[in-house]
Amino acid sequence: MINKIVQTMADAMADIKDGSTVLVSGFGSVGQPNVLIDGLIEQGAKDLTIAANNAGSGHVGLARLMELGRVRRIICSFPRSSDPVVFETLYRAGKIELEIVPQGTLAERIRAAGAGVPAFFTATGVGTKMAVGKEHREINGRTYILEDALFGDLGLVEAWEADRWGNLTYKLAGRNFNPIVAMASKLTVVQTQHIRELGDIHPDHIVTPGIFVDRVLHVPYGDPGGF
């Protein structure tokens, strides 16, 4: 019997190695796997590359992981947030590398990784400093730049519902990066608000089929809070 549901955070975070690239979903605090990020903090892996839309807020979650010196490099589109104090302090001190990526290019790099596309051409960023050092090609009269796929060793996902096969649904804007993070990561770990019996999620409503999911932890925390 396939059962991807794990009972403890230790099981959810087992075997995560130093030096991993970790794709973290979330936009604001909606659809952000905060409990799994805390689990990663507890687990202890270091020298991490984190890819996420934002670079953390306050002194919790991703910001806490960075504050503990566990993140070597962050790949994001918008390092500013309501309270980006940890990131900005580390960045100014030269203690963290930053790769800024346009948000759509970030999403497409993750999607491409999940789809087995190693790189793709895009018009986004042409003529800007994002294009510096990148391969340019003219296709049908328009100039494009080559962007690499962004693969995760680990993907952290927040779902609304999950079953033991790892089939997932999401709630409203909580979907954001979650389905593509699940596709692009070698090990996809999910925190879910609800566990459903196999067959109880209508097949038409499953957004992420379980093939993209490895471990599911039940975390019924309720509604997202501030941003």
Add this chain to the structure above:
Amino acid sequence: MSATTAEFKPFSRVMMAQNVAADIPEGWYVNLGIGIPTAVADHVPLDREVIFHSENGVLGMGPAPEKDKIEPWLINAGKQYVTLRAGGSMCHHADSFAMIRGGHLDLCVLGAFQVADNGDIANWATSENDTAPAVGGAMDLAAGAKRLWVLMEHTAKDGSAKLVSKCTYPLTAMAAVKRVYTNLATVDVTERGFVVLNMAPGLTFENLQARTEAKLHLPA
């Protein structure tokens, strides 16, 4: 300058948003950038069906919710609570940006630091050495939407021109802007350069040119 300033009345923030809203026809799919552009939606009547998109996977956004009807799982790209209209839908981030990058949006309205008369836009950083530059979805929107309009003050807080012959700030996209709405005028970006469509009441063309670094043209 004060003598001439007294002769005209700049468009207020509300009027600027109204000017943009008046030009959006029913049926368009529209993304409004963070800041002044967000207010444009307030001036499109609900019976004119314009479908608003937000980068975080929301299509068919409605007005802001009443305080006691907030849905904590429904926010826009500015991380404000929003509502969904009947017919609204959710998608993931890559699909949402496929709407943008795939040329499916009829219009995007962004704020800007500078717009050049060849359509170049600079709206994400004011220095090459910004400590931690944040680009978000601006480059995708500027390069991907069918039309890019800019909504901004005509001049910067220090009085310097924002409609320029060449952007001095880091670019967001090249040759992307089609029209600019400011507190002083509405200006099209054409092969001739900036063409003035509309001016604040009482403002003369010469007076507008004096506040604009790039050369302005009257409609042919």
